[in-house]
Amino acid sequence: MKTLNFVLPAFIALLLSACSNAPMKPHPPSEPIQEIPKQPPTADELIQEANESGSLAYSAELKLQAARLLTDNQEPARAFAVYSEISPRYLSPDHLRHYILLGLKLAVDQDSIEMAQQLLDMRGDQFEHTGAEQQGEYAWLVAKALSLSGQHYLAAQKRILSANLYSDEEYWNNHELIWKNLRLSSLEQLVAIPAPDETNNELTGWIELARAIKQNMFSLDKQLRALIQWQGDWPDHPAARHLPGELNLLATLPDLRPERITVALPLSGKLERAGKSILEGFLAAFYNDTQQSASQTRLSIIDTSKSANIRELVESIHLTSPGLVIGPLRKTLVEQLASYPDYKYKTITLNYTLPEEGITESGIYQFGLSFQDELNQIAEQAWLENVRSTLIFCPNNNWGQRTCNQLESVWLAKNGIVSDIKLFDPKKQHTFFIEEALKVNQSKARKRELQMVIGEQLEFEPRRRQDIDAIFLIANSVNGRQIKPLLSFYYAGNLPVYATSTIYSGKPEPTRNLDLSNIMFTETPWVLNTANPTRHAIEQAWPKLASKYTRLFALGTDAFLLSSRLPLLEQIPDIYIPGNSGLLSLKSNRQIHRHLEWATFEKGNAIVMTDKH
Known part of the structure; x- marks a missing residue:
């Protein structure tokens, strides 16, 4: 037992000595502790913090952040509600600018005229000394808000005066929108505008262009002559160097006019007076245009009341070889024509099928005084x-x-x-x-x-x-x-x-x-x-019809207007053509709708x- 007691300690000592002489393996370096990235606060958290804050300024700032976050997250209703709780008087100048920009965006997106007008009434000079990007954003939103509230000339003016803030695609988008706003401005408003500052030739040139086009809107040839004259007077104007798309297309329209138009209306029977009123309006516009142009368009007139059925009417139309048909008026004939097999003529009917239905597979367009x-x-x-x-x-x-x-x-x-x-x-x-x-x-x-x-x-x-x-x-x-x-x-x-x-x-x-x-x-x-001289002349000639059917005269004049302007509606999205029955636009279902004036x-x-x- 004594020997064992001696050997065991010796063995352990030898083992420790061997371990001490062996090369040491280095320990792997310890991994740094990864911190969990802090998540930005949610809109709800910002709102809660704002409500709990004792500082009115800090609360307003937090709610502004929340409203911006909700807008970015496509929650406009909630963003609108939170935004309405913000007191702008507690915001710093920088936050106030962001408040105005966000408010204008929400107002435009939510079609809120009242909110847009409140923000337009706030002083905008606080953007004068900011960067071009923020100035451009502000000007863009102000123009959209003015358009929303029907102040189209002021929207155009804002776009013209801020055009130098944009470049490339943004510049040309603004260029087209200037013309869109001017086109939607009334002629009376454009004529009444005082002469702009002579130093701002760009604004003056745009106004003169809009006047020239709108003063001749019912005569294609007079419009083109006015456009050419304007280009000669303003050769260096941005709109002369790069015509807005609508005016560029306008120059090609004379070559697209139909050589023959067939008018198919009820000129006898129960709908005789309605049909004659439309026809007189059409003829008044046609002959007025003929006097102003070299157009050789020929007319054929068909009394649809004399056709026993849709087949006879289509045969009568076929015999006239039309480039364009105007009519029929009777709703049943419009519905039958829409489904007639192999009907091949471009046609503007003067009534609709069902209100939201259209005819998308043929050359038939629907137009009328739809209630x-x-x-x-x-x-x-x-x-x-x-x-x-x-x-x-x-x-x-x-x-x-x-x-x-x-x-x-x-x-x-x-x-x-x-x-x-x-x-x-x-x-x-x-x-x-x-x-x-x-x-x-x-x-x-x-x-x-x-x-x-x-x-x-x-x-x-x-x-x-x-x-x-x-x-x-x-x-x-x-x-x-x-x-x-x-x-x-x-x-x-x-x-x-x-x-x-x-x-x-x-x-x-x-x-x-x-x-x-x-x-x-x-x-x-x-x-x-x-x-309106055309209205005066027609009502003098047809006083009895005018007392009851005056709006149908307007429909007739606009039917002729569309005979030459239809390519504009077809090729330029969201365009409105000013007519006697309203602003005319084409929907995807080939229905032509009217936007009337308010009185x-x-x-x-x-x-x-x-x-x-």
């Missing part, structure tokens, strides 16, 4: 003006009920609220109808009940319903003259009233129309422009509203 255009425009304008809940009045007949349903569908599609639809008897007085529609009768009933409970007479002013922002009125002038004063009498005089062209007879009657004051309505330029009654006279679009 749907007016309903869409009323809904669009009301929505832009922050109307959300409406009360709709329509006559209690088949047409009125159908129109009410169409307007309700349009408004609901915009996420609007229809608080109620009320149908009135067009042959009766409307006193009780309006009282009931505004629920004033319920307010009076509550007063009576309360008096019975307390046994005393009360001083009391009835109240109307409070769940509506505006009224949509579908009525003729006779019913409108009764309804509008009753709205005021029953405490709804402060509600905006939007109406269609049916509210106006088309004849100046200032004394009778005093009761229509402040109603806003859609109307054709033909009716509102009493100085209101002042002292009984129909006055164009230039602040609406």
Whole structure:
């Protein structure tokens, strides 16, 4: 046992000695501790921190960051809500500029005219000493906001004065938008503009170009002569060196005019007067153009009422070898023509199939005085003006009920609220109808009940319903003259009233129309422009037709206008052509739609509203 006790320690010592003499393997270097990258705060976290902050300035800054983040994340509704909580007076100058830029973007994206106007009213000089990129962004958004609110000339002016802030593709996009804004400006507005500063030749040149084109808009040849003259007067102007796309195409249109046009309209039977009114409008525009040009276009005229069926009508058209057909007018013929096998002629019908349907596989285009255009425009304008809940009045007949349903569908599609639809008897007085529609009768009933409970007479002013922002009125002038004063009498005089062209007879009657004051309505330029020489000449020649069918004269003149301008609509997206029945545009389904002017009654006279679009 003693030997063992000695050997074991010796063995261990020897082992340790051997280990100490062996080469040491180095330890691998220790890995540095990786820090988890800090995630940027979410919009919700920023909002929570802002609400908990005791600093108004810091809270405003955090909410601005949150609104920008929500905008980048494609959450415009939430961004809009957060943005509206920001108090700009607490923001630093740099943050205030970002606040204005973000607000303009949200206003344009959300079609909020009210918000856009509030931001346009803020001082913009704080961008004067910033970098060119931020100045350019601000100018671009201001121009878009001005366009949104219908201030097209001011939008064009802003684009012209800021053009040097852009380069390459941005510059030429701005170049095209300058012309688009000027084209959408009214001729009256362009003519009334004071002479610009002589040092700003670019602005002056653009204005002169717009005047030259718009003063001759119903004669293609006069427009081209005016364009050539302008190019000679302004050879160094940016628009002369690089014509906007529309004007470049305009120069090619004379070569594209059809050599023969066939007009197919009902010139006898039930639709005789309607057909003749359209024809007279077409002929007036045709002969006026012929006097101004070297056009050799020949006309053929077919009475569609004499064709027993669609096959006979197509055969009659075929015999005239047309380059373009205008018509038919009757809806059933339009529907049959749309499905006719192997029909090969380019055609502009003067009625539609179903409102949102089109004919995309042939050369048939649909055009007419569609009431749907007016309903869409009323809904669009009301929505832009922050109307959300409406009360709709329509006559209690088949047409009125159908129109009410169409307007309700349009408004609901915009996420609007229809608080109620009320149908009135067009042959009766409307006193009780309006009282009931505004629920004033319920307010009076509550007063009576309360008096019975307390046994005393009360001083009391009835109240109307409070769940509506505006009224949509579908009525003729006779019913409108009764309804509008009753709205005021029953405490709804402060509600905006939007109406269609049916509210106006088309004849100046200032004394009778005093009761229509402040109603806003859609109307054709033909009716509102009493100085139109073509209208004056036609109505002098056809006074009986003019009293009832004056808007159909406008349709006829625009049918001829389209015969030479259709390539513009086909080749330039989003273009509007100014016509007598409205601004004309082509949709993807080959339907030509009208955007009418807005008017209101002042002292009984129909006055164009230039602040609406």
